[in-house]
Amino acid sequence: MVYAPTVLFALGEGAVIPLIPVLATKLGADVPMAALVASALVIGQLFGNIPAGALVAKIGERLTMVLAGIxxxxxxxxxxxxxxxxxxxxxxxxxxxxxxxxxxxRHAFMTTRVPPRFRARSLALLGGSFRLGVFVGPFVAAGLIRLTGSELSSIWFLLVCAGVIVPLVLFGPDPEKSNPVLLKPTGAAVAEDSGEVVTGSIPTVDQRGVFRTMWAYRAVLARLGISAATLSAVRSARQVILPLWGVSLGLNAETIALVVGVAGAIDFALFYASGQVMDRFGRIWAAMPAMLLMGLGFIALSFTHDLDEATMWFAMLAAVLGVGNGLSSGILLTFGADLAPEREPATFLGSWRTLTDAGGAAAPLLVAAITGLASLSLATGVMGAVALIGAAGFVRWTRRYLPPSGD
Structure with missing residues (x-):
């Protein structure tokens, strides 16, 4: 009940994401407008965090997921x-x-119920559950397109996945009742958990409100949070740029889905390694290599559009970006869990996720704007520069705001 619904939701979403620009162009969008339509996904995530935090606090995780499935x-x-x-x-x-x-x-559940000694691996597995869907989903989409001849078949697959999630979550075992809450020492925003077991529901009562929580933790949000937002931006840009790059090269929907799927396979294969690195050596040793790889990968891709072997470079650099993204599996979840205060984790996580999702929402808009004003190649190079700036931010602020054991 912790991971299976995430896998199912990600399968349906993963089948649809690579084809959003394709479906948008069939409704009359040009390349910049297709990028704008694709950005609606991350904009929806951005605006959904605060209501989702309120729902988790009021009705619990399971019913929140049921409503989300419907x-x-x-x-x-x-x-x-x-x-x-x-x-x-x-x-x-x-x-x-x-x-x-x-x-x-899922994030709130894992934050309060997983001991710090293997928190990163647990959250990397949660990230890996999503990556499994991103990996398998495009292959499912490619197979369905070949079988039916219609890109709309991927949407039918999303409906099937969502239809399975609702009864699974509604009638399956309730993890809220089977897993006790682990509380951190009172008042410690970044301290280790005490290990004290406290029965009852997850402590998500909103004592300050989201905006007051943002102000109370403005220092860490403005520094380490902004660095995390750049990682989210680069991830989001990757989801938009790769399909758009395939469209701009004149590739068909099936080929684009396969390239994105191979990149997702590499991404998925590395998710547990990311958790091991973070738990054993520190958070920075997963964050920095991931950002450097994605930054350099985007910059290299930006110079290949007009080359004779542009399709080969597209596939190869998509794989490089998959390696970088795989090394970052669970990083944003783990940072948020490490920094969340004891008494109001939901409001802090709502603030943290709003900030990181703002980066994710801004990236496709930036890509669309630069593509419309200049070119897709320039937009890709700019996102590479954003990744390198984010890597510098992680190096500067991680050790300051996380305990030594979490690096």
Whole structure:
């Protein structure tokens, strides 16, 4: 009940994500507008974090996930039947909203119930559950397109996954009742857990409110949080740039889905290694290499569009970006859990995820703007520079705000 719903949701989402720009172009969008439509997914996640935190605090994780599953069914039907680009983008936005609810519910659960000594591995596994969907989903999409001849078949697959999630979560074992809460020492925002077992529901009562919590923890959010936001931005840009790059090269939807799927396979294969590195050597030793690889990968890709072997470079550098993203599996979840205070983890995590998702939401908009004003190659190079700046931020601030054992 901790990981299976995440896998199912990610499978459906992973099948749809590579084809969003393709489906948008079929509704009349050009390349910059397709990038803007694709950004609706991360914008939905951004706006979904605060309501999701309120839902988790009020009704618990399981019912939050049930409502998110039902809403994702509505989003899938909207994508399937949308007659205009605006309605299609609205359905994508709703799907992102549902992803925020799933993500925050799982994050809050793991923050309060996993001991620090293997927290990074547990959260890397949670990230790996999502990566499994991103890995398998595009291959499922490619197979369905070949079988049916329609890109809409990937949306039907999303509906099937969401339809399975709702009864699974609603009638399966309730993890809230089977796992006790582990509380940190009172008042310690970044201290280790005491290991004291406290029965009852997750302590997600909103004592300050999201904006007051943001102000109380403004120092860490403005420094380490901004660095985390750049990582989220680079990840989000990767999801948009790779399909757009394939479209700009004239590749068909099946080929694009396969390239993205291979990159996802590499990404998925490295998720547990990321958790091992963070738990054994410190958080920075996963964050910095990941950001450097993605930054250099984007910069290299930006120079290959007009080369004779552009398709080969596209596939190869997509794999490099997959390695970088795989090394970052669970990093944002782990940083958030390390920094979350005892009494109001949901409001802090809502603030943390809002900030990181803001980076994710801004990246596709930036890519769309630069592509419209200049070129997709320049947009790709700019995102590479953002990754390198983020790597410097992690090096500067990680040791200051995390305890030595968490590096």
């Amino acid at each position: 809403a994702s069914l509505v989003a899938g039907v909207g994508m399937l039947l949308a007659p205009t680009l605006v309605l299609f983008a609205a359905a994508i936005f709703l799907l992102g909203f549902c992803a925020a609810a799933f993500g925050l519910a």
